[in-house]
Amino acid sequence: MAKGISKERSPANAIILTTEAHLSANAQTSWPHRFIGGALCLDFVNTIDLPGTPKERNLLADYDALIAWSVARGAMPTATAEKLLRLAKAAPTEAGNVLADALALRGTIRQLAETAQTHGELSPLLPSINAHLAHLTFPPRLLSREPGGASYDLPGQNLAEPLWPVLWTLSTLLVSDDLGKLGSCHAHDCQAIFIDHTNNRSRIWCASDLCGNRERVRRAYRAKQVKGTSPDSR
Ligand SMILES: [Zn+2]
Numbered sequence: 001m002a003k004g005i006s007k008e009r010s011p012a013n014a015i016i017l018t019t020e021a022h023l024s025a026n027a028q029t030s031w032p033h034r035f036i037g038g039a040l041c042l043d044f045v046n047t048i049d050l051p052g053t054p055k056e057r058n059l060l061a062d063y064d065a066l067i068a069w070s071v072a073r074g075a076m077p078t079a080t081a082e083k084l085l086r087l088a089k090a091a092p093t094e095a096g097n098v099l100a101d102a103l104a105l106r107g108t109i110r111q112l113a114e115t116a117q118t119h120g121e122l123s124p125l126l127p128s129i130n131a132h133l134a135h136l137t138f139p140p141r142l143l144s145r146e147p148g149g150a151s152y153d154l155p156g157q158n159l160a161e162p163l164w165p166v167l168w169t170l171s172t173l174l175v176s177d178d179l180g181k182l183g184s185c186h187a188h189d190c191q192a193i194f195i196d197h198t199n200n201r202s203r204i205w206c207a208s209d210l211c212g213n214r215e216r217v218r219r220a221y222r223a224k225q226v227k228g229t230s231p232d233s234r
Contacts (some may be wrong), residue, residue, distance in 0.1 A: 031072030033059065036206045038195035039178070041170040043073055045110045046192045046206075055189070058103070063088045063095040066102055066162050074151045075165040077143065083156030091159065098159045105132060105163060109170060113193045117182050122174075129174075132167055135160070140168050187211035188218070 037043040047069060049057040060066050067084055070076045076084075088095035108128050115122055138158075142150040152168075154161045173179060183196040185206040192206035205212035 031068055034207060034210075035073055036192060036194055038197065039169055039173050040073060040075055041109055041166050041173055042113065042182075042193050042195065044069075044166045045106055045113060048106065048110075050189065050191060051107075051110065060099065060103065060106075063099050063159075066099055070162045070165070074145070076152060076154045076161065080154045080156035080161065084159060084161060087156075087159055095159050098163070101132075101160070102163055102166075105166065109166075110193065112170075112174070113182050114184075116179050117184065129167075129170065132163065133171060136164060136167060138164060140165075185211050187215045 033046075035043040035046075037046055047059040049055065049059070060069060064085065067076075067081045067088075071078055071081045105128075108125055112122060112125050112129070115125065138155070138161075141153045143153045145151045152165045154164065178195045181196050181201070183194055183201070183203055185192040185194070186204040187206070190206060190211050192211075194203065194206060196203040205215070
């Protein structure tokens with residue numbers, strides 16, 4: 001599904017990818033970022049760059065972007081996306097409310113992920129998640145995916161559907177051993193969150209061929225500068 005990898009740097013944790021998630025003519029037709037979270041709900045968290053900083057960049061600027069992300073991430077079929085985009089066009093206020101809900105949920109999941117990394121107390125954050133879960137009236141339904149595996153099917157009848165796979169995967173993550181394996185990228189300008197599946201918890205980059213390379217170059221440059229200004233080098 002993904003193709004066309006280039007080395008162009010984009011704000012967060014991303015090598016540019018081009019997807020074949022073709023939607024309506026008005027919708028975004030590609031999602032230009034790599035999915036590195038290891039869980040759908042973490043890739044959802046990583047749709048904001050540098051949250052809480054002056055360089056913050058929200059990749060989900062509107063409902064269409066939320067749909068484009070969902071298709072590219074395999075969270076919904078293209079046919080569902082097209083139905084939801086038509087619904088959103090007819091009910092823009094409701095679509096805006098869903099987007100606001102989605103962004104609030106994203107913030108809560110980030111808080112959960114950051115708290116879990118420090119083995120902190122999750123209980124203050126769970127009522128918000130439980131409130132979202134209480135609105136789910138549709139059980140997960142699966143479609144086979146070529147060449148293997150499965151992806152979520154969704155009916156395309158409720159504007160809130162993009163949130164459902166996020167919540168399904170989040171509830172699975174929160175009760176799994178993977179919760180104790182969460183990590184964050186160590187690059188100075190990246191806060192991507194991921195599941196660290198290495199044996200000794202040694203993963204420090206969202207992507208070693210992107211943040212890893214970039215940070216190594218940055219550190220080497222800084223070390224050279226420091227050496228160049230030291231008395232010994234004069
Ligand atoms: Zn990174």
